[in-house]
Amino acid sequence: MTSVNWAGNYTYRAESLVKPRSVEELQDVIAGAKQVKALGSRHSFNDVADSPGIQVSLENLPAELTIDEAAHTVTVNAGARYGEFVERLNDAGWAIHNLASLPHISVAGAISTGTHGSGDGNLNLAAVVAGLELITADGLTLSVKRGDPSFEGTVVAVGALGIVTRVTLDIEPTFDVRQDVFVNLGWPALRDHFNELTSSAYSVSMFTDWGEQGANQVWLKSRVDVGTAASQQQELFGATRATHAMHPLPDGPSANSTEQGGVPGPWWNRLAHFTLEFTPSDGQELQSEYLFGREHAIDAIEAMRALQPRLAPHLMVAEIRTMRADDLWLSPAYGRDTVGLHFTWKQDDAVQELLPLMEDALAPFDARPHWGKLFTTNAARLLELYPKLPEFRELAGRLDPNGKFRNPYLDRTIFGA
Structure with missing residues (x-):
């Protein structure tokens, strides 16, 4: 398989790319894989989404937009691009607090790398995640929500814990x-x-x-x-x-x-x-x-x-x-x-x-x-920069004991020191 990222500066080395059409099919793929990694909108500039084994695209999973007005949340399929559902959310009278520069990026890819917009009072995109579902290394679904143990370690996870399938986001009344x-x-x-x-x-x-x-x-x-x-x-x-x-x-x-x-x-x-109709370059x-x-x-x-x-x-x-x-x-x-x-x-x-x-x-x-962009900072330095990195490593060890979701990027940055 020959596949490149959005910028064309990185060629993926994965053996194959599969596009399951259901969560059940995705579970089977993960359970049977030796190594596997999710591929989002390809808007990362490094090898974070690559795998020594299989890459999985979520683009063919069923679309979802479920608004819980009482809870002030919306649940979407993790592979959705922001630009694909925000107008529908707005039409229903609701808004997400902020967006990144590009509406072309996928929800799961954005939150897993800590992608953000701007504003002194605004949290990044991952910090308004109220809950998510992911398929772990055994092919089973794990649901986590705000308040659960280790929830804060599960959201920005750089793909190390599993493949996210659904995300629930905080919403607020629409605004101009x-x-x-x-x-x-x-x-x-x-x-x-x-x-x-x-x-x-x-x-x-x-x-x-x-x-x-x-x-x-x-x-x-x-x-x-x-x-x-x-x-x-x-x-x-x-x-x-x-x-x-x-x-x-x-x-x-x-x-x-x-x-x-x-x-x-x-x-x-x-x-x-930038608008969804035009890519910025x-x-x-x-x-x-x-x-x-x-x-x-x-x-x-x-x-x-x-x-x-x-x-x-x-x-x-x-x-x-x-x-x-x-x-x-x-x-x-x-x-x-x-x-x-x-x-x-x-x-x-x-x-x-x-x-x-x-x-x-x-x-x-x-x-x-930024986890999805170019840098040379190594795991030893990242260990100094992230005080909760030891706890994250322990969480990854529990959810993925055999390193099914590991790749050279994670070995170099998260697990290497």
Whole structure:
């Protein structure tokens, strides 16, 4: 079998790819496999979803959207992409608190890697999981819900515990969002007003190439039912309101971006950066991200600015975002309000050589890498960064004693030290 990820930078080595049409069929596949791994929307940039044996795609499992209005939850099939059900959820009068930049990613893939959106008060996508079902190594279904023992270790699990089939998410009444873009925010203003900037809207993203001009774009996503003065201003700490629709890349097609210009619209069509109808690029890119406590924000930003001459030839754009602390063992936001520095790279072999340089520069801030993106941080260092990693290893040992869901990625990152 020859299969590649979304970006085309990684070729999977699995012996076969199967697409079961029922949970029962999936159980049989898992029970009979020596090694097996779930493959989501392929939007990981490393070998997290690869397997020495079988890969399983959930795309043919029956679709589900079950709303429990009394519990304020929705249950969906784990292989669903967010963009495939959020409009239906909205039409029923409900919303998810936040979305990642892309609506094209699968629910299980997003939560298992700790993927997030932005907003000082917003948890990442995994932290609103109220329950899930997964098939463990013996082919049996395990159901876990918030409050159960080890629940916090089961949600962000990087595929090490089993294959998730259904996910139950917290929901809230639907809301509208307006998106306003400001351009040319200088570094002095970003440094002096960082907390005010990140709290100036429900979700805030700052885009930069780390050059002297500062943040080229600042995207404010404001809830209309709350309202923020910043979204209606003509200036934002010296940055001026954009006069036309923008794409995070200077020459990117704005038609791919969700609507801007302060026009109110449903949450699902504003909180992501890109629309489901358009992929944000042709996949010819690489990505990495590092996340650390927000008390280190300015020092970490300055550390990346100092590396700008090395980064610039290979960088397409970087994004600065924030999120609230959570209690999920392997979440990059575990135990601390968090700032993430996201890097979109040209598809260049030199990027791999830059990662250790960046990781060394961010080491004083205990930066945790995003599980689904490029990094070189090893298991010994991850053991220092994740205080609950020993408990997670013990949980994995109980649920998967023979390492059916192990792969070189997990051996290198989770179990290697």
